[in-house]
Amino acid sequence: MTLAGGLTRQDVERAQEDPVVFAEVMIGDPLFAHQVEVVRSEARYRVICAGRRAGKSHLYAVLALHRAFSRSGSRVLIVSAGETAAKRLFAEVASMAKRPLLGGSAVDETTSTLVLSNGSRVECVPASQKAVRSAEADLLIVDEAGWVGQDVWEAAEPIIAARPGSRVLLASTPWEPVPGHFFRQMWRSGMDAPTQWLESWHWPSSVSPLFDAAWLQWKKETSSPDYYQREYLAEWTESGGSYFPAQELMAAVADYRQLPPDEARGALAVAGVDWGFRRDANALVLVSALDDGDLNLARFPDEPVFYIPFLEEAFHKPYADFIERVVEVGDPTPHWGQGQQGYTLRWLLAEENGVGEPAVQQLRQRARARWGRSTGIRGVWTTNRLKANGYGALRLLIQQGRMVLPRHPELLKQLHALTTEMLPGGGMRIAVPDNVGHDDLADALMQAMASVRTNPIGRWTDRSESLGEVVSTTGGVLLRNRPVPLWRPEAFTAPRAGDASDDW
Ligand SMILES: Nc1ncnc2c1ncn2[C@@H]1O[C@H](COP(=O)(O)OP(=O)(O)OP(=O)(O)O)[C@@H](O)[C@H]1O
Ligand SMILES: [Mg+2]
Missing domain, CATH: 3.30.420.240 (Nucleotidyltransferase; domain 5)
Structure with a gap:
């Protein structure tokens, strides 16, 4: 039998099982090789240290929508560092959800929630203890995790433990607000010794096939070396000469509206x-x-x-x-x-x-x-x-x-x-x-x-x-x-x- 858009029932079944097929068939943009690696990983915690424009948001949206469309009643929670980032990310997810083959979903802009006709929900929230404390999720995605407070992470962990089979994806450009911050620690550990629980990847900006060498060269010329190294090479730097040391800045940060x-x-x-x-x-x-x-x-x-x-x-x-x-x-x-x-x-x-x-x-x-x-x-x-x-x-x-x-x-x-x-x-x-x-x-x-x-x-x-x-x-x-x-x-x-x- 052929469904809308020339899809066969078999296509839909494969898309439900596999996010890689889902991206190709339902979204219409196949994942890039570096994204496929992460999607195919069986690890319960997946951690990416990434440069700008490496394809993080796109991956979140695909994973979130795949989970939501393929299993009814799913809960996906996407936590961003700050209000502005949460809104931007929600716009990206909501726009992907409008792809013709995906069918019905309702968007609530004020709460940044996407509700599907199968009862699944995708929610984008700024990092705050309050936002994560009462939440439940089958898939928890934390964007710019390096900027998320240790306390918020600790508050979020039980919500994962409470749902059997739930998965976590953390991604960020390198940033260590306090020594021993969870993002750096987990990333390091998943790089050094990946297990069925935890696996990590390193994505410099150049990992994307859309990568433009001339653009990167321009960024190199117009950024401070330290900023460039972190933002585009996705490498950790120990900049001693900063006028505002990271830890001093982060001590002044609060989650307010x-x-x-x-x-x-x-x-x-x-x-x-x-x-x-x-x-x-x-x-x-x-x-x-x-x-x-x-x-x-x-x-x-x-x-x-x-x-x-x-x-x-x-x-x-x-x-x-x-x-x-x-x-x-x-x-x-x-x-x-x-x-x-x-x-x-x-x-x-x-x-x-x-x-x-x-x-x-x-x-x-x-x-x-x-x-x-x-x-x-x-x-x-x-x-x-x-x-x-x-x-x-x-x-x-x-x-x-x-x-x-x-x-x-x-x-x-x-x-x-x-x-x-x-x-x-x-x-x-x-x-x-x-x-x-x-x-x-x-x-x-x-x-x-x-x-x-x-x-x-x-x-x-x-x-x-x-x-x-x-x-x-x-x-x-x-x-x-x-x-x-x-x-x-x-x-x-x-x-x-x-x-x-x-x-x-
Ligand atoms: N699999 C894909 N197929 C087609 N386009 C893609 C894919 N992955 C990413 N892109 C495109 O590449 C660009 C960068 O991707 P994305 O916005 O996901 O990166 P990012 O790492 O979130 O970037 P930023 O650092 O700006 O947050 C976007 O224009 C996005 O649409
Ligand atoms: Mg992004």
């Missing part, structure tokens, strides 16, 4: 904008004082804790569109549907170097039109002084335990890629290699930090409006997982920016 601009209700923030002219992304990063409901009062009686309430990266977007978006995010006048307001941006710093100048001018014009002012907008030159101020403030707050960072691998990688340079006099400064791309998020954060006051200003939280359960950074800062900014204009100061003559 960003506050989208359409729910910001005029919340106070400062912002940095990095234009993506020469590189690939425009970036906007907001910094606010954190409404911690005085959870950290004993530790910081006189100082607010800061955090990033919202950040956005826009790839391949004309800068006029990105300007519109920035103006929308920072629009404090009621306009969002039912009179909601965006953020109030006390200061907004935007890169003015070279091609940035017309963009900043246009940003001012648009702000005057929509906000009725452009006074807080500053065009800045990315000089060593500005970097010293912005990154210096960030580093100080991180070291004091007064900065909370989102679990956002790309931001953390970019910060970690900044190296230090010894000055002849014995001082130290942040190295600013001109050729290094991929620092759009770090740059935008640095600009916002240049208007943050790091000294004690008192804290007085009168009534906390942050919601959700209390979470913690590994450094011990407490916050609710749906935090909101504090209204403390004194926490910010006119940006300590440099102008063109400021370069030292």
